[in-house]
Amino acid sequence: MSRLTGNGNELLTFQHGVHPHDYKELSNQCAIERLPFPDTLTLPLAQHIGAPSKPIVRKGQRVRRGEKIAEAAGFVSVALHSPVDGEVEAIGLFDHPNGQMQQSIRIRTDRFSAQQIAGGQVPDPTTLDRKGFIGALQEAGIVGLGGAAFPSHVKFNLPDDKPCRYLMLNGCECEPFLTCDHRVMLEYAGELLDGLAILQSFVEAEEIYIAIENNKPDAIETLRRAAATSPLPIQVVGLQTKYPQGAEKMMITAILGQEVPSGKLPIDLGVLVANVGTVVAISQYFRQSQPLIERVITVTGTAVGRPTNLLVPIGASMQEVVDYCGGITDDAARILLGGPMMGVVQKTLDIPVVKGTSGILVLTENEVRDLTTYHCIRCGRCLDACPLFLNPARLGLLAKRGQWEAMEELNVLDCFECAACSYVCPSAIPLVQSFRVAKGIIREKRARAKTAN
Amino acid sequence: MPRQPLSISTAPFLHAADTTPRIMWEVVYTLLPVWAAAVYYFGLSAILVSLAATAGCLITEKWFAQESRNSLLDGSALITGLLLGLTLPPGFPLWMAFLGGVVAIGMGKVIWGGLGQNVFNPALVGRAFLQAAFPTAITTWEAPSGQYWQVRGTNLALPFYQGQPIDAVTAATPLSQMKFSHEPTAFVDLLLGNTSGSLGETCGALILAAGVYLLARKIINWRIPAGMLGAVALFSGILYLIDPVSYPSPWFMLFAGGLLLGAVYMATDLVTSPLTPRGLWIYSIGIGLLVVLIRVWGGLPEGVMYAILLMNAATPLINRYTRTKIYGHR
Ligand code: SF4
Ligand code: SF4
Numbered sequence: 001m002s003r004l005t006g007n008g009n010e011l012l013t014f015q016h017g018v019h020p021h022d023y024k025e026l027s028n029q030c031a032i033e034r035l036p037f038p039d040t041l042t043l044p045l046a047q048h049i050g051a052p053s054k055p056i057v058r059k060g061q062r063v064r065r066g067e068k069i070a071e072a073a074g075f076v077s078v079a080l081h082s083p084v085d086g087e088v089e090a091i092g093l094f095d096h097p098n099g100q101m102q103q104s105i106r107i108r109t110d111r112f113s114a115q116q117i118a119g120g121q122v123p124d125p126t127t128l129d130r131k132g133f134i135g136a137l138q139e140a141g142i143v144g145l146g147g148a149a150f151p152s153h154v155k156f157n158l159p160d161d162k163p164c165r166y167l168m169l170n171g172c173e174c175e176p177f178l179t180c181d182h183r184v185m186l187e188y189a190g191e192l193l194d195g196l197a198i199l200q201s202f203v204e205a206e207e208i209y210i211a212i213e214n215n216k217p218d219a220i221e222t223l224r225r226a227a228a229t230s231p232l233p234i235q236v237v238g239l240q241t242k243y244p245q246g247a248e249k250m251m252i253t254a255i256l257g258q259e260v261p262s263g264k265l266p267i268d269l270g271v272l273v274a275n276v277g278t279v280v281a282i283s284q285y286f287r288q289s290q291p292l293i294e295r296v297i298t299v300t301g302t303a304v305g306r307p308t309n310l311l312v313p314i315g316a317s318m319q320e321v322v323d324y325c326g327g328i329t330d331d332a333a334r335i336l337l338g339g340p341m342m343g344v345v346q347k348t349l350d351i352p353v354v355k356g357t358s359g360i361l362v363l364t365e366n367e368v369r370d371l372t373t374y375h376c377i378r379c380g381r382c383l384d385a386c387p388l389f390l391n392p393a394r395l396g397l398l399a400k401r402g403q404w405e406a407m408e409e410l411n412v413l414d415c416f417e418c419a420a421c422s423y424v425c426p427s428a429i430p431l432v433q434s435f436r437v438a439k440g441i442i443r444e445k446r447a448r449a450k451t452a453n
Numbered sequence: 454m455p456r457q458p459l460s461i462s463t464a465p466f467l468h469a470a471d472t473t474p475r476i477m478w479e480v481v482y483t484l485l486p487v488w489a490a491a492v493y494y495f496g497l498s499a500i501l502v503s504l505a506a507t508a509g510c511l512i513t514e515k516w517f518a519q520e521s522r523n524s525l526l527d528g529s530a531l532i533t534g535l536l537l538g539l540t541l542p543p544g545f546p547l548w549m550a551f552l553g554g555v556v557a558i559g560m561g562k563v564i565w566g567g568l569g570q571n572v573f574n575p576a577l578v579g580r581a582f583l584q585a586a587f588p589t590a591i592t593t594w595e596a597p598s599g600q601y602w603q604v605r606g607t608n609l610a611l612p613f614y615q616g617q618p619i620d621a622v623t624a625a626t627p628l629s630q631m632k633f634s635h636e637p638t639a640f641v642d643l644l645l646g647n648t649s650g651s652l653g654e655t656c657g658a659l660i661l662a663a664g665v666y667l668l669a670r671k672i673i674n675w676r677i678p679a680g681m682l683g684a685v686a687l688f689s690g691i692l693y694l695i696d697p698v699s700y701p702s703p704w705f706m707l708f709a710g711g712l713l714l715g716a717v718y719m720a721t722d723l724v725t726s727p728l729t730p731r732g733l734w735i736y737s738i739g740i741g742l743l744v745v746l747i748r749v750w751g752g753l754p755e756g757v758m759y760a761i762l763l764m765n766a767a768t769p770l771i772n773r774y775t776r777t778k779i780y781g782h783r
Contacts, residue, residue: 018469019468020467021467021607044653076462172631176467230635249780249781253780257780258725258781260781261781261782262779262780262781262782263781264781334466336464337468338464339464340464340465340466340467341465341466341467342464342465343466344463344464345462345463345464363466367466368466371468371472372472372522372526374473374474374568374569375566375567375568375569375570377473377476377568377569377723377724378569378672378723378724378725378726378727378728379476379723379724380728380729380733381469381471381671383729383730383777385726387776387780388779388780388781389777389779389780390777390779391728391729391776391777393728394728394772410776411779411782414779414780414781414782419464419465422465422468423465423467423469424469424471426469426472426473426474426475426476427473428468428472428473432464432465433463436463
């Protein structure tokens with residue numbers, strides 16, 4: 001049961017967290033535009049968590065829009081499809097958003113094609129059993145579109161002893177600046193509910209929640225209206241605008257009032273969470289025969305000419321994407337993939353948009369200037385910010401002294417690097433930055449201890 | 454093309470508005486009305502005493518601070534100076550006040566490694582030094598005189614001399630009156646500050662107002678004044694119920710002496726108070742208890758300073774042993 005009482009209109013939330021300005025106003029009124037098909041697309045084989053896909057095309061081969069060009073390599077892996085009619089120009093190492101060179105398939109777009117989906121071979125979901133559905137998702141190349149790019153069929157492959165009681169759609173989008181999920185909820189409400197219905201027919205949850213932060217009242221309104229016409233047990237839940245409300249654990253706690261035990265998964269509480277974009281992709285696959293070949297991203301930031309929500313074919317060069325959005329200004333200083341709180345800094349825009357790209361954020365010199373750091377003044381603000389109730393002040397001190405064991409003992413491995421602590425620290429101590437380092441060192445030590453035994 | 458990242462090259466790239474200097478300066482601003490009240494009651498002497506204490510603090514910080522940047526700009530030495538001044542009697546010799554400031558910053562902060570590193574509240578370190586070194590001067594109180602431009606004779610005592618009060622209007626503080634002759638003071642006088650005492654021990658209403666502002670701005674933690682004042686009220690209330698003749702009323706205990714100044718400005722010092730919610734309760738209730746103990750049974754009329762310093766000493770231990778209950782753990 002959710003914590004909603006009465007009319008279901010009250011706003012739920014978790015404890016702690018921070019309230020950064022959300023900067024959504026830059027792009028939340030911009031209807032989704034489609035990026036014209038670029039001349040070439042570069043599709044890395046590793047765009048998801050798990051084994052990279054295996055190419056099944058040759059150089060020079062003609063491919064159709066929606067045609068499979070690489071297949072899943074094992075269970076934790078998904079297929080990859082060509083977003084355009086065109087020709088395989090090369091298969092080789094190209095720059096990947098993770099900063100490395102990765103095996104990729106480069107496709108040259110056919111300028112004269114109408115770019116219709118090839119269609120065919122997609123099964124009718126009503127004829128499928130659960131196993132067939134899982135296989136279809138893997139074939140469709142669908143991964144979580146919230147950012148982690150975890151293969152959806154793995155997540156939805158429920159163990160028999162762990163039934164799904166609550167199906168939750170995550171439409172929180174708590175990262176400042178990002179608005180792509182917001183626009184998807186507004187503009188793809190029909191597909192969203194359809195994909196949700198397909199998913200529900202296989203997971204058979206008792207209750208369904210769509211969670212949206214209340215800085216998107218129009219999305220709450222739209223989906224409430226749409227859900228009212230649906231036979232499913234759907235509740236659209238407004239959550240307080242607070243970072244990191246969209247973190248899976250925080251959203252679950254806000255709705256159910258229960259904590260996900262450390263080291264366990266939401267399904268241990270009977271909860272299954274999907275991003276709103278992911279269920280839209282499910283609908284598009286089964287109804288329009290369109291595998292995951294494009295996604296909506298937000299291109300934004302004060303250093304972007306024309307902030308935009310953009311439907312982009314997977315593999316499009318970020319440079320082309322940003323150029324389409326008015327380019328970057330002269331005082332641009334930092335490019336981030338994702339939002340300002342958890343996004344990853346990029347050195348270059350000569351990398352492709354991948355399935356896990358949710359936004360491109362370009363900030364100015366002014367916005368990324370380093371703050372003067374002071375000693376910890378033990379103000380306790382980081383403790384009041386941490387949604388996991390860790391003690392970042394103490395962890396920060398231990399990190400400075402390199403006391404990794406003590407940090408492990410204080411559960412630094414639970415930290416999911418939301419950066420709320422660094423955001424509030426008045427002494428500008430790089431807390432989360434040092435926790436990332438510490439976690440890496442501790443994990444490495446553990447791995448080494450394991451191999452030594 | 455954007456420039457290469459220089460130092461902090463990873464997220465987050467948003468930061469809350471409050472920075473450490475900004476927090477410190479805001480505390481300074483809230484102290485100004487309290488200080489003005491002291492000037493109103495004690496005149497030129499109040500200005501001179503607090504200037505002397507502050508000068509001692511700032512000069513020591515300037516000369517000895519180890520930070521490479523100018524640590525005067527973070528405002529924290531100014532807070533120490535103003536607070537120290539507020540704990541001193543108006544007729545206090547200026548050279549002693551200055552020396553107190555030097556000790557406050559030197560022994561209370563600089564030798565620990567500067568802002569954020571110290572264990573004891575620097576202003577109270579200065580005050581404790583003065584109490585030990587000049588026990589008579591620091592307990593020579595004068596009633597508010599209303600003669601603003603008069604400098605009290607003892608203010609100008611030469612270094613190493615204490616001076617004799619000339620205008621003879623010395624008066625016992627409400628607390629010592631209570632302790633040594635069981636004479637309570639009218640509540641209104643306590644609230645408005647129309648009593649004798651240290652510069653900042655007098656005007657309860659203004660300190661409360663400043664406290665409310667600091668609480669609203671979340672600069673001080675509400676658990677400290679709540680735990681401290683609550684404990685004082687509770688324990689002195691119990692004593693008062695047992696024997697209303699020999700024990701003072703809780704109202705008197707709350708508003709007399711330096712308790713409010715201590716609860717709003719001293720115990721709440723971020724650096725020297727605990728981090729965790731549970732630790733804060735232990736700390737603040739501990740201070741409240743100690744205040745009552747010292748005031749009622751100790752040899753001194755006032756116990757706020759020692760109570761806070763004692764709990765400061767316990768803070769590193771409290772920090773180590775009060776853990777937070779982590780999400781997803783039992
Ligand atoms: S980054 Fe880690 S320690 Fe900091 S607030 Fe988030 S979860 Fe807590
Ligand atoms: S927010 Fe920063 S200064 Fe405050 S306690 Fe945490 S680490 Fe220390």
